[in-house]
Amino acid sequence: MAGGRGSEDILHELRRRGYRWTRPRQAVARVLAGAHDWLTPEEVHARARRQWPRLGLVSVYRTLGLLADLGFARRVHLEDGCHGYALSSLEHGHYLICRRCQQVLEFPGCDLQPLLRRVARRTGFVIQQHMLELIGVCPECQAAVGIEE
Amino acid sequence: MAGGRGSEDILHELRRRGYRWTRPRQAVARVLAGAHDWLTPEEVHARARRQWPRLGLVSVYRTLGLLADLGFARRVHLEDGCHGYALSSLEHGHYLICRRCQQVLEFPGCDLQPLLRRVARRTGFVIQQHMLELIGVCPECQAAVGIEE
DNA sequence: GTACTTGCAAATAATTTGCAAATAT
């Protein structure tokens, strides 16, 4: 929904909506904005603490939930269910996830419209949202696998 | 991977692989085969107990995990992360989920190949799997909403 | 008979809530 490339964008949107721009929220937003992999709440907590040591894990959960609700972050679901968060930086995009290094790449536009229309027509469903995630191995890890393992 | 329309198919595949066809597994497989909505492990447990009252929740978790590994069941991920299971009845399909009644419809083929190829070329990723879920409202619930709410 | 599987209880992990103190505006 909202396109945020950095924490300034988040700041403005939060303010606009009447939320306060607090140190804990800043710390979480910066961590997410600076990461190019997905992070569990626990990992966000660990990193954000370097900026704001008294940050509690609970606030991380709350902030991540808030950012997800506002469209700044997306939950990342893996096959085994446990999930993390990554910053949502594009209008409408989906994730490409490296299963080795957890890098997350967002890619725009998804050409799913014809498929969605066909399924809707065949089933009678009104389709409201969709979730698409691609899982694979990034170029760096492809190279690394040959060496390490 | 394996196409199972009923619990007999599961039986044969488990046997073939050296697993035993036990009452707890039968009960879980039948529940999943008979459901046309997704179920949490807790719900599977409640239903399967009607067939095998001494069934433990732990065995439900174990059996669901096994069925998922063998390709008979798929995990269903919702936006908020908590997940359930549904029987996987087609070679390669994806889920269409009704957010009101939890009905799950599987639809075949997904025409994602061109997209996958394009993304792979642009990013250098080797794409190994993908997850696609469509979320909406089924025809029955569309009608019901007008009446109830 | 034997190896696999189960169920229980307990451990662990993940997430949420109540509430007084802190703080952004």
Added chain:
DNA sequence: ATATTTGCAAATTATTTGCAAGTAC
């Protein structure tokens, strides 16, 4: 000033593990 937000501790929920007893083959 005051309504929002925080952090802690505790509660809740979800899932996994160790192990003796049970069961399919």
